[in-house]
Amino acid sequence: MAPPVRPDAGGPPAPAPGRTGVCTVADMLVSRTGLSPVMVGRDAELGQLLRLLGVHTGGSVALIGGEPGIGKTRLVSELLGALPPRSTVLIGQADPGTLSHPYHLLIDLVSDGGPPGAELATLTTDDLSPQERQRTAVELLRGALPERETTVLVVDDLHWADPESVAVIERLVESATGRLLMVATYRPEALTHRHPVAELVQRLDRRHNVVHLRLERLAQSDVASFLAAVYGHAPSHRAAGRLHQRTGGNPFFLEELLKASGETDPDRISVQPLPWTLAEALRSQLDDLEPEHRRVVEAAAVLGARVSFDLLAAVTGLAEPELIAMLRDLVGRGLMVENDEDVFGFRHALTREVIAGEMLGRERRRLHEAALDQIRRSENPDLAAIAVHAKGAGRYADMVAAARQGSAARLAASSPYAALKLAELGLEEEPEDAELLATAANAAWLAGYYEDAERHADRWLHATGDAGVRSAALRLLVRLAWETKDFKAMDGRVADVAEVIERLPYGEERAQAYAAIAQSHMLRNQYPEAIEWANRAAQAADRLNLPEVRLSALVEKGTALLYVPDGREAAEAMLTAVADEAERIGAYVVATRAMHNLFWQTRSTNPALPGLLERMRADSERAGLGGNFASSYHDGLSWLAVVAGDLDGAITALEDVERLGYEWSPYRTCAMLAGLYLERGDLDRAEAALRETPTERAPHWVDPEALGMQLACWRGDLGRARRELAELTAVLAGEELVLPDVLLDVLSAGLAGGLSVDELAGVVEIDGALRATGSKIFPDPPDHPLRRALAAQLAEARGRRDEALADYLALAQSTHHDAIGHRRATAWAGAARCLIALNRQPEARAAVQAGAAALERWPGWRRAELEVLARRLGVTLTGEAPSTPPTVSSGPGALTPREREVAALLAEGLTNSELARRLVISRKTAAVHVSNILAKLGMSSRAQVAAWVTREGMD
Numbered sequence: 001m002a003p004p005v006r007p008d009a010g011g012p013p014a015p016a017p018g019r020t021g022v023c024t025v026a027d028m029l030v031s032r033t034g035l036s037p038v039m040v041g042r043d044a045e046l047g048q049l050l051r052l053l054g055v056h057t058g059g060s061v062a063l064i065g066g067e068p069g070i071g072k073t074r075l076v077s078e079l080l081g082a083l084p085p086r087s088t089v090l091i092g093q094a095d096p097g098t099l100s101h102p103y104h105l106l107i108d109l110v111s112d113g114g115p116p117g118a119e120l121a122t123l124t125t126d127d128l129s130p131q132e133r134q135r136t137a138v139e140l141l142r143g144a145l146p147e148r149e150t151t152v153l154v155v156d157d158l159h160w161a162d163p164e165s166v167a168v169i170e171r172l173v174e175s176a177t178g179r180l181l182m183v184a185t186y187r188p189e190a191l192t193h194r195h196p197v198a199e200l201v202q203r204l205d206r207r208h209n210v211v212h213l214r215l216e217r218l219a220q221s222d223v224a225s226f227l228a229a230v231y232g233h234a235p236s237h238r239a240a241g242r243l244h245q246r247t248g249g250n251p252f253f254l255e256e257l258l259k260a261s262g263e264t265d266p267d268r269i270s271v272q273p274l275p276w277t278l279a280e281a282l283r284s285q286l287d288d289l290e291p292e293h294r295r296v297v298e299a300a301a302v303l304g305a306r307v308s309f310d311l312l313a314a315v316t317g318l319a320e321p322e323l324i325a326m327l328r329d330l331v332g333r334g335l336m337v338e339n340d341e342d343v344f345g346f347r348h349a350l351t352r353e354v355i356a357g358e359m360l361g362r363e364r365r366r367l368h369e370a371a372l373d374q375i376r377r378s379e380n381p382d383l384a385a386i387a388v389h390a391k392g393a394g395r396y397a398d399m400v401a402a403a404r405q406g407s408a409a410r411l412a413a414s415s416p417y418a419a420l421k422l423a424e425l426g427l428e429e430e431p432e433d434a435e436l437l438a439t440a441a442n443a444a445w446l447a448g449y450y451e452d453a454e455r456h457a458d459r460w461l462h463a464t465g466d467a468g469v470r471s472a473a474l475r476l477l478v479r480l481a482w483e484t485k486d487f488k489a490m491d492g493r494v495a496d497v498a499e500v501i502e503r504l505p506y507g508e509e510r511a512q513a514y515a516a517i518a519q520s521h522m523l524r525n526q527y528p529e530a531i532e533w534a535n536r537a538a539q540a541a542d543r544l545n546l547p548e549v550r551l552s553a554l555v556e557k558g559t560a561l562l563y564v565p566d567g568r569e570a571a572e573a574m575l576t577a578v579a580d581e582a583e584r585i586g587a588y589v590v591a592t593r594a595m596h597n598l599f600w601q602t603r604s605t606n607p608a609l610p611g612l613l614e615r616m617r618a619d620s621e622r623a624g625l626g627g628n629f630a631s632s633y634h635d636g637l638s639w640l641a642v643v644a645g646d647l648d649g650a651i652t653a654l655e656d657v658e659r660l661g662y663e664w665s666p667y668r669t670c671a672m673l674a675g676l677y678l679e680r681g682d683l684d685r686a687e688a689a690l691r692e693t694p695t696e697r698a699p700h701w702v703d704p705e706a707l708g709m710q711l712a713c714w715r716g717d718l719g720r721a722r723r724e725l726a727e728l729t730a731v732l733a734g735e736e737l738v739l740p741d742v743l744l745d746v747l748s749a750g751l752a753g754g755l756s757v758d759e760l761a762g763v764v765e766i767d768g769a770l771r772a773t774g775s776k777i778f779p780d781p782p783d784h785p786l787r788r789a790l791a792a793q794l795a796e797a798r799g800r801r802d803e804a805l806a807d808y809l810a811l812a813q814s815t816h817h818d819a820i821g822h823r824r825a826t827a828w829a830g831a832a833r834c835l836i837a838l839n840r841q842p843e844a845r846a847a848v849q850a851g852a853a854a855l856e857r858w859p860g861w862r863r864a865e866l867e868v869l870a871r872r873l874g875v876t877l878t879g880e881a882p883s884t885p886p887t888v889s890s891g892p893g894a895l896t897p898r899e900r901e902v903a904a905l906l907a908e909g910l911t912n913s914e915l916a917r918r919l920v921i922s923r924k925t926a927a928v929h930v931s932n933i934l935a936k937l938g939m940s941s942r943a944q945v946a947a948w949v950t951r952e953g954m955d
Contacts, residue, residue, distance in 0.1 A: 039078050040229060040251075041222035042071060045213050049079050052181065052211050053150065059173035059180045059209070063158075065188045066215035067334075067347075069252025072185040075215070076154055079183065087150040094160035105155065105165035106137055110144040137168040151180045158186040170203075188214070189334050217249030226251070227266050230258060235266040237626075238449050243269060248349050253278065274350065274357075282354045285335055292318075296326050300336065300344060301355035302367040304388065309342040315370045368392030383409065384422050391425065400426045400433070407439045414588065414624040416446035434463040441476055445483075446589070448626030454480050467503040474500065475516040482523050494520045511540035511549045518556040530560040548587045554578045555590060559597045572598065579615070588623035595619055596632055603817035604643045613640065631657040631669060638672065645821040647858045651676045671703040675745075678710055679822070680860045686711055705731050706742045713753025714861070721753055729762050740786035741823060747793045748826065752861075757797035764790050783931050785814040789827050796834060803896070805834040812850070821854040822862055828854070829865050836872070845875050852877040902929045906942050907949040 039046070045064075052060050064072050080089060092109035145151050153169065155161060173182050218226065224240035243266075247253040260275035261268075274282075286294065299316050300307050313323050327344060330336040339345050346352040356364065372389040375381050383406030390399035403426025410419035423440035430436060437460035444453035457480065461473035474497045481490035497513055497520075504510040514537035521530035537553035540546075555578055561571035575598040582591035595616035602609055613636040620629050634657045641649035654673045670693040677686035690711065693704050709724035728746070743763055750760045792807035811819055812827035828851030835844035848869050855863045870877050905915055915926040933945060 039074055040226045041218045042075050042078070042215070045075055045215065046078055046082075048211050048213065049075075049183070050082060052209070053152075053179070059176035059182070061173060061210045062181065062183045062213065063210065064183065064185045064213045064215065067187060067189070067250070069250050070215045070217065071251045072215060073156065074251070076183055076185065080152065080154075083152065084150055087152060088145060089152050089154065090144065091154045092156070094155065094157045094162075096160055102162055102164040103137060103168075105161045106141060106168055109153070110141060134164070134168060137164070138171050141168055141172055149179060151178060153180065153182040155182065155184040158184040218244070218251060218254070219249065220244040223247075223249060223254065226254060231266055236449070236451065238452065239266050239269070246349055246353075250348065253348070253350055274354065278350065279354050282348065282351045283358075285333075285351060286355070293326050293330065296323065297330065297335065298355055298359055298363070299367055300346070301352045302359070302364050302392070303371055304385070305349065305352065306339055306343050306345050309344065311371060311374055312344065314374045315367055365393055384418070387422060387425055396429045400430050404433070404435055407436065407443070411439055411443050414622060416443040416624045416626070419443040420447055420449070420452070432459070432463050434460060434469055437463055438472065441473070445476060445480060446623070446625055448630060450480055450483050454484075467500055468509045471497060471500045471504060471509050471513050475512060478516055478520050482520070490520065506540070508544060508546055508549065511537055511544060511546055514540060515549055515553045515556065518553055522556045522560050525563070527560040527563050531557050534560070547581075547585055548590060551578050551582050551587060551590045555594050555597065558594070562597070562601045579619070583619065588619045589625065591619040592616055592623055592625060592629060596629075599636055604820055605815070605817040609643070610640060613637070635669065635672065643820050645854060645856065645858050647676065647680055647860065651680070671707065674707050675703065678707065678714065679858070679862070683711060683714060703742065706746050710745060710749035713749035713755065716753065718754055721750070721755060722759070725750070725755070725759065725763075732763055740784065740790060741818070743790055744786060744793070744823065744826070747790065751793065751797055757794060761794055764794060783810070783928060785811040785816045785819050786823070789823070789830070792827070792830055796830060801834040801837045805831055805838070808834065812847070822858050825851040825854040825858070825866065826862055829862070829869060832869050836869075841873060844869070845873050848873060848875055849877070899929055899933050902926070903933050903945055903949050906930065906933070907946040909946075
């Protein structure tokens with residue numbers, strides 16, 4: 001789709017037609033320059049300007065510096081658009097060549113562009129002395145400003161302003177009595193120390209009420225945000241990276257490319273020809289260059305984005321002193337920059353593109369040949385440079401050979417993006433080269449470019465009929481199907497790997513195939529199968545002395561053991577040992593996966609959790625990993641913030657995944673963000689995040705259905721809530737895993753939204769049925785504190801408050817690793833409601849304070865729930881934890897009839913086996929009853945229960 005074309009003014013917004021230079025924001029035509037409907041990458045600068053305007057009374061100054069096209073005008077436009085309706089704005093434009101025209105800028109400020117009036121005319125005559133002329137000018141400018149609360153004076157291109165006008169503006173700012181803000185834009189490179197305005201800038205910069213902003217180029221994440229704002233959807237990470245590299249992050253260049261692109265997809269804009277308007281603007285920089293300077297510039301343009309001094313000297317044949325002088329002049333002009341010591345490049349990458357494009361083909365070939373010969377003579381020739389210059393010289397066989405060798409070396413050195421670019425260069429000449437395709441596919445996967453990886457891997461798969469090549473390509477395609485959540489394709493690829501194994505000789509590829517099948521079973525939660533195949537892979541790797549393959553297999557086995565009864569301790573030890581050994585041998589991809597899986601299965605109460613995350617990040621960076629590997633670190637930061645009770649921190653960490661430009665998993669990140677936005681009460685953002693969540697669900701993740709139902713409840717849309725609940729119930733019926741924290745939030749939202757307890761009980765009954773049949777992946781015991789809280793919600797809704805109180809307290813007072821702050825706070829709120837109903841107000845007040853302490857940095861519906869209870873009880877929430885834990889007990893009335901029967905038998909001294917025989921139940925069920933009784937009564941031994949039975953007269 002073509003981007004929507006918006007007005008692109010070259011300066012600040014113009015006043016409404018027919019008025020003088022003075023106008024109010026209400027009737028001013030504010031033109032937001034540029035294609036993007038929102039300003040990108042300048043929020044902090046806009047905030048500084050608004051704070052300056054809001055805080056200071058009197059005159060204030062904002063100096064906005066930056067290169068042409070950097071967005072100075074757009075920033076000023078956004079500022080003017082945010083002014084109060086009755087503000088006054090004066091706009092003046094300084095022009096080239098007006099330094100010798102006194103009061104030119106002032107006349108532009110106070111006139112509408114027509115012939116100056118009598119007072120203005122006196123400023124340009126000799127009838128007045130300089131002092132009188134300046135006093136007249138000050139009064140003229142002051143008279144143009146009505147008495148209003150806020151006045152903004154805009155001076156565009158201050159570096160071209162005449163000194164006389166600048167002096168008048170400075171005096172006006174100094175003597176201002178109301179709120180006056182002067183905003184001036186300028187180009188720093190134009191203000192040399194001899195420039196008339198330079199002294200003003202230095203003088204103003206020493207004032208306390210001055211903000212000096214230097215606008216830098218957009219970061220890659222800003223370019224991605226810009227593209228998303230224009231096209232209405234996020235671009236690929238690679239497309240954003242290519243456009244950022246091509247434009248250098250200059251907003252003007254970026255907009256010109258987009259406007260000329262028409263219907264071109266964003267992923268293709270980076271290779272489109274430059275629009276002639278932009279090319280002409282860049283070409284004008286060369287107009288006054290001497291022939292020798294132009295020769296240096298043309299050589300640098302052909303030789304690459306970064307050119308060493310020695311290579312430039314060898315190719316041009318210039319002596320060192322002569323070349324130094326020329327480069328100093330080119331740097332001074334702002335045409336070139338010294339990137340590193342003795343390494344030079346163009347200030348704008350597009351300038352290099354224009355210069356090289358205008359040269360004759362023979363000229364470019366000659367320079368490439370000279371560079372190629374020079375690089376080959378070096379002691380350690382750069383294979384990437386050889387490939388580039390061999391291509392430019394027309395030596396294609398040399399180019400492919402260098403690309404093949406160089407891309408493999410860069411991949412082995414954990415530089416996947418560099419490997420990908422070099423492999424793709426070779427593929428331009430040899431598109432079916434299996435070695436280049438293998439490198440490109442694996443490099444794209446590691447860098448997080450999954451679409452590119454799948455395209456290269458599919459071509460690699462069909463490049464030859466060799467079983468080993470097909471197996472290697474299929475292994476990668478299995479993983480890519482998982483990354484993109486194409487589970488149907490994943491199952492098909494796994495079957496293909498299993499089939500091709502039979503045609504493989506006993507060797508490295510066969511062991512790798514075993515490990516790939518083990519990984520696929522682990523990812524699909526088929527743990528016994530994962531362990532079986534991992535053992536086969538590890539055994540083969542041991543025999544063949546393949547340490548990295550063995551470690552990969554142990555990652556799958558260790559992860560699978562995490563979910564096997566009584567396997568956690570062995571699993572954690574195995575994954576830790578794998579990470580240690582993998583780091584020792586430099587297998588950082590394996591080490592990252594081991595740390596990743598260990599982190600996400602480590603209990604929240606473990607103090608080692610932050611250390612595991614940082615170790616995972618370090619291993620990931622050493623491996624050069626991108627995509628889901630990179631974004632997983634921010635997912636982890638978000639989880640740590642959740643555990644610490646910092647809701648805003650948790651949200652920021654996830655928002656950073658997109659802001660920092662990662663290629664990320666929208667399923668996981670968007671679903672997590674939607675849940676956190678719901679926590680905070682940002683319903684619109686939650687809905688937007690849900691819309692971004694792919695429809696293809698990861699196995700055992702019911703978040704979208706559960707979150708959609710909660711959103712409908714919080715919006716008060718019962719019709720939609722019931723439809724979402726029916727869909728959620730249907731999904732749950734087909735799952736082996738139901739996480740209790742998801743159900744807790746579903747019940748909370750449903751009850752708050754007006755759904756009946758009978759409507760909501762179905763989702764909990766499905767979970768109970770799964771536990772009863774033993775088909776759950778995570779067989780949580782029924783006395784798990786979160787499951788006790790589920791029972792509490794239903795019991796409270798049905799009026800059984802004694803029973804509900806005991807189960808709420810089981811979570812509120814729990815030290816279980818799943819009983820994190822905001823969940824315990826909700827249990828305290830439930831306990832407080834029950835205590836109020838039971839007329840136990842002092843204990844209810846203590847419960848409310850305990851809950852509020854857990855939500856000190858967790859705004860949203862949970863905090864609001866406690867605030868309602870606090871007002872009801874006359875409690876002032878301090879946000880501080882009580883000095884001693886609240887003493888709230890459940891009391892004997894909390895025991896169910898069956899539990900009272902079991903308690904009486906315990907008083908007789910029966911063991912669990914004897915209880916089971918007497919009551920005709922299993923030993924496990926008997927043990928559960930005993931555990932529940934001890935928890936509800938707040939006791940630790942059977943003897944205490946027996947004494948309680950005697951006191952209660954139950955024996």
